[in-house]
Amino acid sequence: MEIQLETQPYPSIQADALITYVFDKEDKFDGVLGEIDRAMDGHLHALGESGELTAKPLETVLVHFPAGLAAKRLLIIGAGKPDKFDVGADLRKIAGTAVRFLKPRGAKKIAFLTREGERSAAAAQAVVEGLLAADFESDKYRTEKKSRAIESVALAGFDAGTGTTAAIDHGRVIGESLNFARDLINEPSNKLTPRMLAARAEAMAKEAGLGIEVLDERKIAELKMGALIGVAQGSVEPPRVIVVRYTPANPRPGAPVLGLVGKAVTFDSGGISIKPAANMEKMKYDMGGGATMLGAMRALAALKPSVPVIAVVPATENMPGGRAQKPGDVQVAMSGKTIEVINTDAEGRLILADAVFYARKLGATHLIDAATLTGAIEVALSNVHVGAFGTPREYLDKFLESARAAGEKMWPMPIDDEYEEMIKSNIADIRNTGSGKGGGASTGAWFIKEFVDDTPWVHLDIASTCWVDEGRPWLAKGPTGIAIRSIVDFAMKM
Ligand code: BES
Ligand code: ZN
Ligand code: ZN
Numbered sequence: 151m152e153i154q155l156e157t158q159p160y161p162s163i164q165a166d167a168l169i170t171y172v173f174d175k176e177d178k179f180d181g182v183l184g185e186i187d188r189a190m191d192g193h194l195h196a197l198g199e200s201g202e203l204t205a206k207p208l209e210t211v212l213v214h215f216p217a218g219l220a221a222k223r224l225l226i227i228g229a230g231k232p233d234k235f236d237v238g239a240d241l242r243k244i245a246g247t248a249v250r251f252l253k254p255r256g257a258k259k260i261a262f263l264t265r266e267g268e269r270s271a272a273a274a275q276a277v278v279e280g281l282l283a284a285d286f287e288s289d290k291y292r293t294e295k296k297s298r299a300i301e302s303v304a305l306a307g308f309d310a311g312t313g314t315t316a317a318i319d320h321g322r323v324i325g326e327s328l329n330f331a332r333d334l335i336n337e338p339s340n341k342l343t344p345r346m347l348a349a350r351a352e353a354m355a356k357e358a359g360l361g362i363e364v365l366d367e368r369k370i371a372e373l374k375m376g377a378l379i380g381v382a383q384g385s386v387e388p389p390r391v392i393v394v395r396y397t398p399a400n401p402r403p404g405a406p407v408l409g410l411v412g413k414a415v416t417f418d419s420g421g422i423s424i425k426p427a428a429n430m431e432k433m434k435y436d437m438g439g440g441a442t443m444l445g446a447m448r449a450l451a452a453l454k455p456s457v458p459v460i461a462v463v464p465a466t467e468n469m470p471g472g473r474a475q476k477p478g479d480v481q482v483a484m485s486g487k488t489i490e491v492i493n494t495d496a497e498g499r500l501i502l503a504d505a506v507f508y509a510r511k512l513g514a515t516h517l518i519d520a521a522t523l524t525g526a527i528e529v530a531l532s533n534v535h536v537g538a539f540g541t542p543r544e545y546l547d548k549f550l551e552s553a554r555a556a557g558e559k560m561w562p563m564p565i566d567d568e569y570e571e572m573i574k575s576n577i578a579d580i581r582n583t584g585s586g587k588g589g590g591a592s593t594g595a596w597f598i599k600e601f602v603d604d605t606p607w608v609h610l611d612i613a614s615t616c617w618v619d620e621g622r623p624w625l626a627k628g629p630t631g632i633a634i635r636s637i638v639d640f641a642m643k644m
C-alpha cells in the first residue's frame with residue numbers, strides 16, 4: 151500500500167473514494183467540509199438535514215458519483231462526540247474502517263481527508279497505522295487469493311512539512327511491525343515450529359539491522375534452563391531461545407537496559423494435563439507474547455530509542471509425548487529454584503521463569519514480559535483490557551501511561567503478598583499453579599516474579615486480547631498485535 155501526501159484542493163482529488171468524517175451534531179459545515187459542501191452545491195448539507203448522517207462512531211455513509219467532486223465516491227465515517235474523540239485511537243479506527251469498508255467494494259486508489267482539528271504529526275501517524283493494520287489479510291494458505299487491494303492512499307489536509315513525512319514513516323514502521331507479528335501469530339503450528347520461528351526472527355533481524363543469537367537445545371541444556379527443558383521434553387520438536395539485540399549508536403554509560411521477554415509456545419496441547427478438544431486449534435497463538443516482542447524489536451530497530459533493548463523469546467511446543475513431564479514432577483530452574491509441576495498446562499510461567507532470569511543475566515535492568523498466560527484473565531477483563539501486573543508500582547504506572555498514549559486498553563492487576571502463599575509447594579520451593587481459590591492470573595504473575603526478583607518489571611497477560619474471534623470495523627478477526635504500540639512508546643520514552 152503506497153501512502154503519500156496530497157496537496158491538491160480537496161474537490162479535485164482524483165480517487166476511487168475520498169474519505170472524511172463527521173462529528174455528532176455537526177450541522178453547519180465549515181472548513182474542510184464547507185469546501186466539499188460548496189463544491190457539491192450544498193448536497194453535503196442536504197445529506198446532514200436528511201438525518202442519514204448520524205455521526206455515530208464508525209457508521210458509514212457512502213455517496214456514489216458525488217457531483218462537483220473529482221472522486222468517484224465520498225465515504226463519510228461517523229466520529230462520535232467531539233469531546234470524546236481521541237486523535238490517536240479514533241483516527242486509527244476511522245482510517246481502518248475506511249480500508250475495510252472500501253477494499254471489498256473494489257476501491258484501489260483512495261484519499262483520506264483529515265479535518266482542521268486533527269493536523270498534528272500524531273494524527274498523521276495514527277492514520278497510517280490504522281490504514282496498514284486494516285489492510286492485513288489472512289489468506290496466505292488459500293489457493294485462491296482475493297485479488298482486491300488498496301494500491302495507494304493519498305493523505306490530504308496535512309501540512310507538507312518534514313514533521314508530517316516523519317510521522318508517516320513512523321506510522322508505517324509501526325503498522326508493518328504490527329502486521330509482521332500478526333502474521334506470525336496466524337501461522338499454524340506445523341508451519342511455525344520453534345526452529346521455524348527462530349528462522350523467521352533471524353530473517354527479520356538481518357533485514358532490520360538487529361543483533362540475533364539463537365540458543366539451540368544443547369546450549370539450553372548447558373545453561374541449565376530446567377523449567378524450559380521440562381516443558382519442551384514432551385515434544386519431538388527441539389526448543390529454541392531467541393535473543394534479539396538493539397544497541398543505540400551512542401550508548402550512555404550506565405544507561406538502563408530494557409529486557410523484553412515473550413512467551414512463544416508454538417502449540418499448547420496442555421501436555422499430560424491435556425486440554426479439551428474444543429478450541430484446541432487456537433493454541434497455535436500461544437506464541438503471541440513472543441511475536442509481540444519480535445514485532446516491537448522490528449519497530450525499535452527503525453525508531454532507534456536511546457537505550458539498549460534485549461528481547462528474549464523462549465520457544466517450545468507443549469506436548470504429551472512419551473518423555474513429557476508429568477504432574478508432580480520437580481524441575482530445577484536456571485536460577486536454582488525448584489518447581490513442583492502440578493499442572494503441565496501451566497507451562498507459560500515455566501518457560502518465562504528461565505527467560506526472565508536469562509534476560510537479567512544478559513544485563514537487562516528493566517523488564518517487560520508479554521504472554522498468553524491464563525484463561526483467568528479473560529474471566530477478569532474479557533477481551534477488552536490487557537491485564538497489566540508489575541512492581542514497583544511507579545514502574546507499572548509509567549508503563550500504563552504509555553499504554554494510554556498508544557490507545558491500548560490495559561488494566562492494573564494485583565500481585566499482593568497473599569498470592570505468594572498460594573504457590574507454595576509441599577516438596578519444592580514453589581508450585582506452578584495456585585491453590586484453586588481463584589486469582590489465577592495473579593498467581594501466574596507471582597510465579598514469574600519469583601525469577602524477576604527486585605528488577606522493575608511489567609507482566610502483560612494478553613491471553614484474551616491477542617486474538618479476537620469477531621472482526622471489528624477497523625480490524626480483521628484473528629491476531630490483534632496488541633501491546634506492541636505501548637511497548638514501543640515506552641522504550642522510546644525511556
Ligand atoms: N496458553 C494457556 C492460556 C490461554 C488460555 C491462552 C486461553 C489463550 C486462551 C496457558 O498455558 C494455560 O493453559 N493456562 C492454564 C493455567 C492453569 C492450568 C493454572 C489456564 O489458564 O487454564
Ligand atoms: Zn497451557
Ligand atoms: Zn500456554
